[in-house]
Structure formats: structure tokens, C-alpha cells
Amino acid sequence: MRLIEALDYQDMSRKAARFILDQVKEKPDCVLGLATGSTPIGLYEQLIEWHKKGELDFSRVTSFNLDEYCGLAPEHEQSYHFFMNEKLFRHVNFESSHVPSGLAEDAELCADYDRQIADRGGIDLQLLGLGHTGHIAFNEPGDSFSTGTHKVALAEETIEANSRFFESRDEVPRFAVTMGIGTIMAARKILLVVNGTGKAEILKKALFGPVTPQVPASILQFHPDVVIVADTDALSAIRQEGLF
Numbered sequence: 210m211r212l213i214e215a216l217d218y219q220d221m222s223r224k225a226a227r228f229i230l231d232q233v234k235e236k237p238d239c240v241l242g243l244a245t246g247s248t249p250i251g252l253y254e255q256l257i258e259w260h261k262k263g264e265l266d267f268s269r270v271t272s273f274n275l276d277e278y279c280g281l282a283p284e285h286e287q288s289y290h291f292f293m294n295e296k297l298f299r300h301v302n303f304e305s306s307h308v309p310s311g312l313a314e315d316a317e318l319c320a321d322y323d324r325q326i327a328d329r330g331g332i333d334l335q336l337l338g339l340g341h342t343g344h345i346a347f348n349e350p351g352d353s354f355s356t357g358t359h360k361v362a363l364a365e366e367t368i369e370a371n372s373r374f375f376e377s378r379d380e381v382p383r384f385a386v387t388m389g390i391g392t393i394m395a396a397r398k399i400l401l402v403v404n405g406t407g408k409a410e411i412l413k414k415a416l417f418g419p420v421t422p423q424v425p426a427s428i429l430q431f432h433p434d435v436v437i438v439a440d441t442d443a444l445s446a447i448r449q450e451g452l453f
């Protein structure tokens with residue numbers, strides 16, 4: 210586990226984007242796992258800037274996103290399909306990009322997503338954000354770690370946190386389709402980005418607490434190649450305890 214401190218959001222975005230740049234340079238036909246949420250937006254802006262300057266070419270890169278809300282069509286403004294198109298895909302040149310279907314609730318369609326990843330040789334670098342509940346993708350706290358892509362019921366806290374993107378709390382979908390912990394852990398490298406004091410406690414639990422499905426991100430302690438880029442605010446609780 211490599212923990213890298215960033216001064217602020219912009220610094221975090223730039224430092225984390227560099228890992229993606231290096232991955233694409235090292236293996237131009239790599240497979241990237243991508244994430245939504247507000248945390249990676251600055252990172253995507255940096256990638257777009259490099260692409261526009263001709264420094265980063267995605268033409269042989271395939272991407273697979275972590276998750277999608279159930280019941281939202283790809284053109285729905287709050288869907289993760291729409292988010293990814295707006296924040297990244299329409300500005301760059303991926304060979305192909307995949308987001309799980311929010312209408313793919315049935316187990317066969319979920320299994321098919323994992324199959325597509327496997328057919329493409331697996332994920333080289335998986336980008337992750339961290340939810341307030343300790344979730345990664347939409348893997349919420351529970352009694353066991355999930356394996357493959359599956360449908361989940363969202364935690365109340367997640368519905369609350371994500372309601373800021375919807376007109377009202379009632380509009381937030383209650384279910385999502387998400388890569389499982391097994392899918393994520395199979396990635397060859399993982400890049401976790403975290404910012405803000407609001408994530409400080411949960412980041413400490415994830416990285417230094419017991420590995421437990423009650424804090425899904427804690428499983429990352431068992432991954433052989435994880436880089437965490439976190440800003441000073443997000444690292445505050447870890448620093449307070451002298452762990453960093």
C-alpha cells in the first residue's frame with residue numbers, strides 16, 4: 210500500500226491522473242476501470258487537458274465503469290452513463306468504454322459484464338473513490354464481501370449523500386448495479402482517490418482498521434498493488450494518530 214499526500218483537491222487530481230497517464234504510456238492497449246462521484250472529476254479534467262495537448266492517446270484503451278443506478282436510462286442526467294459521457298468520454302478517444310446497464314438487474318446480464326472484462330484480459334488499473342459508508346463502487350457495508358457484478362440496495366447514508374445530485378431525495382434510486390469486491394480486487398493495480406475532512410475518519414478505518422465487510426474498502430489492505438492519493442484534509446485523522 211502506497212499512501213501519497215496531496216496538498217489539496219487540485220494537487221490530488223493531478224498526482225492521481227499521472228498514474229493513469231503512466232499506465233496508458235506503459236501499455237497503450239490497457240484496460241482501465243473508471244469511477245464516478247465528485248472526487249475523480251478534477252482527475253478527468255486533467256486527463257482531458259493532456260489529451261487535447263496530444264500527450265495522452267486513449268485510442269487503444271478500453272474502459273469499464275464500476276457501477277450504475279438501477280432504473281435510469283443512459284440518457285438520464287443523473288445516470289452514471291451520462292456523467293461519464295459529460296465528464297470524460299465525449300472529450301477523449303477511448304477505443305471502447307463500458308458502463309454497466311442500469312436496466313441489467315438480472316444475474317445473467319451482470320455475469321456478462323464480468324465476462325466482458327475477463328475477455329478483455331482483466332483490468333490493469335482500477336480507479337476508486339471512497340463512499341462515506343466505506344463503500345467502494347456501490348458495495349455497501351454488509352456481512353460478507355461480494356464477488357462479481359451484482360445488484361445492491363443502497364444504504365440510507367448513500368442515498369442521503371447522493372441526493373445532492375437529484376431534485377429531491379425521493380428521486381434517488383434505491384438500487385444499483387455494481388462491480389463486486391471480487392471484480393475490483395482482481396484488478397492488477399488500484400488507485401484510490403480521497404479528499405476532504407468528511408472522509409478522514411472512514412479513510413483511517415479503511416486503511417488501518419480491521420479488514421471487515423462492515424467497511425468494504427478495508428479489503429484493499431489485502432491487495433498487492435494499491436496507491437492511495439489523498440489530500441491533507443482526508444489524511445488528518447490518520448496523521449492525528451501518528452499512522453502517517
Ligand code: GLP
Nearest residue numbers: 245246247248338339340346347
Ligand atoms: C458513489 C459512487 C462511488 C463513489 C462514491 C463517493 O456512491 N458509487 O463509486 O466513490 O459515490 O462519491 P464522492 O466522490 O462524490 O464523494
